[in-house]
Amino acid sequence: MGGWIQMGKIGIVERLPLKKQFILTFVWIMLLSVICSVITIGIGLFWLSRSTWIQPANTYENQLPEIAEYVRSQHSTIMNPESRADLEKRIPAEGIRYQVVDMDGKPIYGTLPGQQIQGREVLIDKLNKTVSADASLGFGGRFLKIVPVTTEEGDWEGAILFQYKLEVSGKSGSGFNWVNLACILIFVVSPFLYIAIFTYLFAAKFGRRMAKPVHELIEASQRIRDQDLDFTVSYKADNELGLLTESFENMRSALKSSLLREWKLEQERRDMMDAIAHDFRTPMTIIQGNVELLADVPDMKRDKAEAHLKVIEDNIQRVNRLIQDVQVASEKDMEYFPLRGVKVSLTDFLEDKEREIGYICGSHGAEYSFHFEDLSPSVGQTVFMDVQRVSQVLDNLFSNSFRYMPSPGGWLGVRVQRQDTTLQFEICDNGSGFRDEDIPHLFGKFYRGEKGQSGLGLYTAKILAEKHGGSIHANNRREGGACMVFTIRTDGPAPNHVDI
Incomplete structure (x- = not known):
């Protein structure tokens, strides 16, 4: 449903403020009553003077x-x-x-x-x-x-x-009283009679003018009650009713925008849950297959059994991570993430991350490269940041890269650069890269790409980078694959820092 709620052509008088309309209506009632009374009295006197049954x-x-x-x-x-x-x-x-x-x-x-x-x-x-x-x-x-x-x-x-x-008297000689009464009625009653008539006529017309926008507002409210917001109230006037309809139209527009956002968000939530449900099925299927294999082969060698258990453990962690993502997305605003900033040694932090990257790439059969470039060595090696949150950002970006790089034959490149009080991380891979139409939406809270993955990890990375006073963006490599670049400030608490 949709369209305009038309109120017809609006006259000049109808555009005036209600107070002026009342005054103008009163003036017209009195003016027309006086004119008609004068005409009536004049006609009456003329008729009486010409009457054959009236004696001078x-x-x-x-x-x-x-x-x-x-x-x-x-x-x-x-x-x-x-x-x-x-x-x-x-x-x-x-x-x-x-x-x-x-x-x-x-x-x-x-x-x-x-x-x-x-x-x-x-x-x-x-x-x-x-x-x-x-x-x-x-x-x-x-x-x-x-x-x-x-x-x-x-x-x-x-x-x-x-x-x-x-x-003046009647020819009968006894008709003076009723003739006199008739004259009095003409002179006295006619002005009040005309006032009553014109008051009724103008009041009816004024009521119809008032009824048009009121009825349209009633119709509009009924359509809103029926969850139909696809219409526009067209009444425009520089008076109280015009302001009322304008406010109503603004409310309708704001309500429509709000409901559209809510409906869109609800749809995105359903789509997100569908995507996560798909992600749940994969590790659960793997877990179920390995459990059944262990049950079917009770005398399996220890090293093979431990390998299967390791697969089960990894997939259980994947399930736990998915559960955490759903809880964060559904129960809390994802912008909540408090920071616990501390001063740490940049060298120690990067050495730890390089070891972790080597282990992760080894487990995925991928090669990696790690480079650090310090453009401001005089600043010192101590930086201020939340180590766990920065590691969480890196883990999300690593996970995204491993998801789309070939295995075996994968490659992950990490380049860290410090300049003054800014620390920049660039993570690149040789995976399938991003579709151009997906890049502007990668960091959306409930964005789902072509392959059905949820965007919660990248959205979390964006929030944490911004809380550190930095930013994050994505692009594709000329050689193929994707690159993620995020920066943080390391000179103290960021504007959005929450220390708890």
Whole structure:
């Protein structure tokens, strides 16, 4: 499995920090709510003004001139209560109330209760005028228009008071309340309604923007849970979610690299164990064959029996060495190897190693050469090193050479050179040499070459050389065979020296 976890095209707003996205969303909600509220109120007012069932505020005021003309045409007969029926036919009862009064302002009849004018002088002062009766009510309040009543000769007999309101109302006369309520709903409720609508719409869109990376992260975590790390999270944004996805991607990449290393190491361990298992079979087969031979020939001559026992002993040592290699590789970090550096005589050490090389080559039917070159004789013959660890390096290199040199006809060359505080060992043989593609990996911990051998011995040699402040490398001889060269420092504890 593999691929990209795509999140689609990322817009400009989506790249902004979450705080800015919240602020921008709020601004858009309020701005659109205000614009839509203004448009709604304007349309509502326009519709109300054009409506046929809505009466303007001055509807009843405009009817008063016609009613006043009728009053004047009736002269003093209008003062008679018997004229009430004819008068009320011309006065809209739902919008205008009236009262017929004498010259002292005392009511004679009408729909307006109580005495409205207190005295003749007040009445005379307000004749033919429109005065405010109560400006605190409604939009325009109540108004009082006073029309004088005269005889046919023109003598003043009294007056008629007309009370009306300046406000919008329904034609039925009783529709003012619900019309007023409708206007209030339009003016007051619509802004909140638009805020609620746009909040829902923008919140849903904001939620979808947030949901995309969150869902992708959930999908990515599920794929990791299923041990699938071969994907890439592609969401990129300069905000908190972008940082979260970037951190998640970095974690996925690091986890993938770590698991790949772990899987590779596990595979290398299995391959190494397969190789060592093969190495185990060879000495165990030899041991078993010699034991069976000794058992089958109980009267074998002593010298032959001792030869067989020597073969068994050598192979038991090989098995023990393989066991030690496995223990070191599996139970401890191979970089552990502590050093016990001491001052030793370089001459004595090299004489001992030359004797050992002669014995080993003799047992393998191989020839050898040993040369020492001192380029700094004034330094003295005392050096500082861990004799056992340096011998362990040499033993690993010797073993590697003997494994691939011909027998008989093998040859091992050892050349030691000292310069100042550096000691260099060069071990060459006339074996099959190394394949070019194997040379860079020879000193790997679990490297296995074409012939199946484990690389633990050479890896151990590399670690010990480095702990002595030196290095090791390998190459092939022009004449055929291989060469191993390693150097150590002999002037005191190396940087990685551990004295225990």
